[in-house]
Amino acid sequence: MTDTPKEDKAQPPSPGIQAVTEAVSDAGPQLDLWKELSSGRGEYRLRRALDVEAIGVIYFDMSGRIIDANNAFLAMSRYTRDELLAGDLTWQRLTPSEWMLDSNRAFAELKARGETTPYEKQYIRKDGTRWWALFAAKKLNEDLAFEFVINVSERKVAEEALGQSERRLRSLIDAIPQLVWRSAARGNWTWASGQWLEHTQLTPESSMGLGWLDALHPDDRKVAMEGWGHAASDGAISFDCRVWNPSDNCYEWFQARATPVEGDGEHLIEWVGTFTNINEQILVREALRRGQTELEQRVAERTIELQQAVEALNTEASDRRKAEEQLLQSEKLKAVGQLTGGIAHDFNNLLAGISGSLEVIHMRVSSGRTEGLERYSEMALSSVKRAAALTHRLLAFSRQQSLAPRIIQPARTVAELEDLISRTVGPSIHLECRLGCEDTILCDPGQLENAVVNLAINARDAMPGGGDLVIEISHHVIDGELALLRDLPPGDYIGVSVTDNGEGMAPDVAARAFDPFFTTKNISEGTGLGLSMVYGFTQQSGGQARIHSKPGLGTTVTLYFPRQAGKETVIEGKPDTHETPTAQGESILVVDDEQSVRELMVEVLEDLGYQVIAAVDGADGLAQALSMESLDVLVTDVGLPGSMSGRDLAEKLRSRLPELKVLFVTGFAADKSLEQATRQPHTRLLTKPFSLDELSRRVRLLLDQKHNLS
Incomplete structure (x- = not known):
């Protein structure tokens, strides 16, 4: 059996194979191998070898x-092939x-050496x-040669890509300021960047292994090896x-950092590290x-x-x-002098009216002349009312008056006053009320009425020839800054403004x-307490009063009150002043430490038919x-x-008598808790001095009420 297929025996040899066969036959007995190849079996094997796809073979002359x-x-x-x-x-x-020059050189080598x-x-x-x-070529004889050709394009492309990558990496390394190096596992360097060589002026050879330690300070070499x-x-x-650093002939501080490069299976290949200059940081x-x-x-x-300066300060x-303190004391004495002087002036006038009227009454009664005494009693009562108004103004200024907020x-309050103000200021003053704002506030309505009327009168006096008066809500x-300027907490406020020209x-x-x-008025025209009363009432109500005025242009006084949520409280109307309240068998306890006041209250209530018991203090x-x-x-x-105030007494009695009606009487009420107490059901407040007629009306009103009058 032969290795040569039948169809192959019938095929004619290729020119290359034929040339090889002829060359071998002429070459002599030393080429037994080629003789073997020239046989049928050998030609088949040679042709099969030359058909390998990975290696190209050419024959050329x-x-x-x-x-x-x-x-x-x-x-x-x-x-x-054609x-x-x-x-x-x-x-x-x-x-x-x-490539022609190199190829000619190789062809000459082939002719000269045979390969x-x-x-x-x-x-x-x-x-x-x-x-x-x-490729590699070899002569077969003087006229014929053959050449093996292996395609290495893929390897060359890979080598070129690798070369480009290495060049890019080297460019990157050359661009960074750090000194870059590569090392084996125990600190033996295998490569150093140009920055390292330039900085230390060591050669690549002297830096390899542990030679790089020569560039370190002797005291730091141990630290470096401990790091490894x-x-x-x-x-x-x-x-x-x-x-x-040989260039500067000095040592510079560097921070060394290195990370491992691992291969497959986390096998350590090498270390890649840097030296970063931190000399400036260390020096700082x-x-x-x-x-x-x-x-x-x-x-x-x-x-x-x-400390010495603080002690001096x-x-x-x-x-x-x-x-x-001395200056403040002096100013206090001056203010007290002005205050007491004004009070003394006004009260002396009032006391003169009261004492004079009472003396005339006393003399007339002593002599038996009783006709016309009503005139002098009315004069005395008028002075008493003026004195009461003066004390109310003083309390309002000092924010100590009793309020019923x-x-x-x-x-609505201003709208109800519009007719009164119009008649008060007279026909020469044109009054305009701008009342579009319907928001609510918490204050004493009576005091607000007094304040608005007082401001309207002041505006009238500032326009003797007539003018325009505007009241606006x-x-x-x-x-922000406006709150600081107004001396008010930030928030929503309702302004009551009175403006004149x-x-x-x-x-x-x-x-x-x-x-x-x-006051800028004459002594006989005003006490100088009107605006101070308005100021005190507004502050006591949680607000602030401000004046804006320019000579010849007019004045605006604005009262700012905190805006309140809720509906307006409906106030029960006062009883008819012409009605004489009489008793219906009720019993009353009157407690006051002032004997004259206590006896007068008891007497007037008993005259009305009430059963009255008197006491001098809370315990009594x-x-x-x-x-x-x-x-x-x-x-x-x-x-x-x-130890027991009137409010304490009321609380103790109401714990036993929940439906007890209470009328507080006071001449000085700066107590917030008292204002809260007066808002309770069946409770009212009467401020001294008061008329006995007002006392009787208040008592009757309490007895007749069925609901809270707060």
């Missing part, structure tokens, strides 16, 4: 003409011009593209060291450390100086406080307009109340001697 080629080479060059057999295909045609040294070159394909090949000692457990390398840190000591010393010295402040609509949002006030006059007993009142069979009304002064 000494002129360079390609006589034959295997299929692998034809695939590489993209020529057909084009090969046409005889126009040469190795010169397949060689680029830039070429293997080398790589580019070939040109039929379509003009190129491929890289590794911890590398395996830490998974990183980090240490600071000083590196020699050392400077800060040195400066800290100096700073602490300077701070200590400065602290002593400041404290001494100066103490002296200034003493001077300010309710939720009201100031627009408006909403204001006050916050009269004479106006100079700045110094406007600044004192709210001062007590300050409690004992009297517990002894009474029934008690309908408690009339008590708020300020009683002893």
